[in-house]
Amino acid sequence: MTQQTLDSPEAVRLLVDSFYEKVQADPLIGPVFTDVAQVDWASHLPKMYAFWESIILGNGAYDGHPFRPHLIVNQKHPLRVEHFERWLTLFSATLTEQFTGETAELVRQRATQIALVWSQKLTYLNTP
Template sequence: MAIHDITTIEDIKLLVNTFYDKVQKDTYIGVIFNEKIQKRWPEHLEKMYKFWQTILLEQHTYSGSPFPPHKHLPVDQSHFDRWMEIFTETVDSLFKGIVAEEAKVRAANMAYMFNYKIEYFRNLEKKL
């Protein structure tokens, strides 16, 4: 099968399913995801399809705020680094093109912002 760019919802589902399958099995970040999501993986995956479909295909199917569920996770920069490593490997193994590159840029920006905000709220709570 030739590697192509991300162009359809089927591509998004392949990306999301492959990525989160790796995440669930990962010895470093898998425990955090599995503990938080537990038996709600189907709902989480469905939400992720819509999130990435909205961002990458500009088909507005996602609504909501992605940060709040992550606010109190026991994570730091090293967890986001591992998340990005798995995400980048997954994208590169499945897709090639402008949208695939955009997916990696968007994921990196999101990882940076989530880590920054988690640290910000942690430091704020320490001061209170």
């Protein structure tokens, strides 16, 4: 598989699509997306394209509150550290498989920060 740089909307879409294929097939977090959150992929994926384009390309494509849906899911099914660890493992594997260069490493660092902060917030909220 030829690796490419992560520097265009098309590359971001490849990242998101490849990542969410892994998510849907994953036995730990796949059911959280499909059964608990009941994600409508046709509407979710364009939001994720915009979210990651904003982070990677700095184009301001995303306008929303990305943590809010996680709070809603967490009320139905408490999200634990291992969910975020798996999310990060799958995301990092997708970056490694598909992309090369400094931007890919910066995106990996940003994803790590997101997973850590969101996991900590939800752990705090889940603590009695």
